[in-house]
Amino acid sequence: MTAEEILSKLVSFPVLGGESNLSIIHWIKDYLEKHNVEGVLVPNEEGNKASLHCRIGPAVSGGIILSGHTDVVPVEGQDWNTEPFDLIDKSDGKLYARGSCDMKGFAACCLAALPDMVKADLKKPIYFAFSYDEEIGCLAAPELVQAINDYYDEKPQFAIIGEPSMMIPTVGQKGICIFETVVTGSEGHSSRIKQEVSAIHEAMRLVLWLEDKMNSLIGAGRIDDRFTPNHTSIHIGKIAGGIAPNVIAQECKFNWDVRTIPSETPQEIFEEFEVYCRSREKELRSVFPDFAIKTSNIHPAVPGLNTQADQEIVSLTQQLANEQKLDAVSYAAEAGQFAEGGFEAIICGPGDIAQAHRANEFVAKEQLDKCMNFMQNLIAHLR
Numbered sequence: 001m002t003a004e005e006i007l008s009k010l011v012s013f014p015v016l017g018g019e020s021n022l023s024i025i026h027w028i029k030d031y032l033e034k035h036n037v038e039g040v041l042v043p044n045e046e047g048n049k050a051s052l053h054c055r056i057g058p059a060v061s062g063g064i065i066l067s068g069h070t071d072v073v074p075v076e077g078q079d080w081n082t083e084p085f086d087l088i089d090k091s092d093g094k095l096y097a098r099g100s101c102d103m104k105g106f107a108a109c110c111l112a113a114l115p116d117m118v119k120a121d122l123k124k125p126i127y128f129a130f131s132y133d134e135e136i137g138c139l140a141a142p143e144l145v146q147a148i149n150d151y152y153d154e155k156p157q158f159a160i161i162g163e164p165s166m167m168i169p170t171v172g173q174k175g176i177c178i179f180e181t182v183v184t185g186s187e188g189h190s191s192r193i194k195q196e197v198s199a200i201h202e203a204m205r206l207v208l209w210l211e212d213k214m215n216s217l218i219g220a221g222r223i224d225d226r227f228t229p230n231h232t233s234i235h236i237g238k239i240a241g242g243i244a245p246n247v248i249a250q251e252c253k254f255n256w257d258v259r260t261i262p263s264e265t266p267q268e269i270f271e272e273f274e275v276y277c278r279s280r281e282k283e284l285r286s287v288f289p290d291f292a293i294k295t296s297n298i299h300p301a302v303p304g305l306n307t308q309a310d311q312e313i314v315s316l317t318q319q320l321a322n323e324q325k326l327d328a329v330s331y332a333a334e335a336g337q338f339a340e341g342g343f344e345a346i347i348c349g350p351g352d353i354a355q356a357h358r359a360n361e362f363v364a365k366e367q368l369d370k371c372m373n374f375m376q377n378l379i380a381h382l383r
């Protein structure tokens, strides 16, 4: 099967982040088995989702993991001109479908190159690692990485995550962490604003503290020019509180995210924020003894990627992709999780992230060709 034929099959499984991916993962597993490669499933606790890994080539240390996710984002509310889960060739050099770009194109190239990988007398192995629930926060990758480390006695050296990067080696990725803060104040008639504690008023103070914190990091020169924007961002994206203009709000909650450049940690920001929250509690409990601010991490932190230009994976990927340029991205991906697992990691895959997550998503055929060249170069390199 060609990459295009496999891609057509892969996009026909409408597996959204959060949903069971067993349909697509079993199709991949069967495909591997037809080529005498054993796919190992890494199921979740409920048994309705699974990641998959496999090894092609000898049981020796070293070699490369090629990784991608099997889930996609929803199409609801988007203005699609074609059926999103059919791969449509409009003869304009582009293949349209949800997931064509992010990121089943890369998986299709891996699978299309499999027969050649199997036939080649590889000196170092190639691993495939396919995850689920990436689109709802890179949830499955840590377990998949752990499973690879546990299952094989030999350790792979590199990991290439095929997120759409126009086949440009991408060495940096921001980390992300999402929080929810709940402020509990005291209800009352709005005329009593000095005798009660408004949860909304206090929440506003906290929101501004977070914005000031971001600006103070920028002011302190904590920037990384590989990224746009070149600093850690803190953003409050959702807020709710109060019931009427004349009622002092008893509760206000807001959700915020921190997207860190690799040299920063969300932990540091969170801890400083907590110190500030405790000081507000101390002050306001003289007015209302049950005043409280509680912040919880509503999503596991996804680490950034901070691969250095002189690491071996960088020159290798440049050589395989025939591309000297290096890039960094501000979106979250699984590459940082693979790096934490002990593999030199990089992002490099077909398609443009600008096409991802939107209506009429496509991957250029020329990008798939580039990725297939990459696979052939990889086989030649490991032979």
Ligand SMILES: [Zn+2]
Pocket: 069, 102, 103, 134, 163, 164
């Ligand atoms: Zn993706």
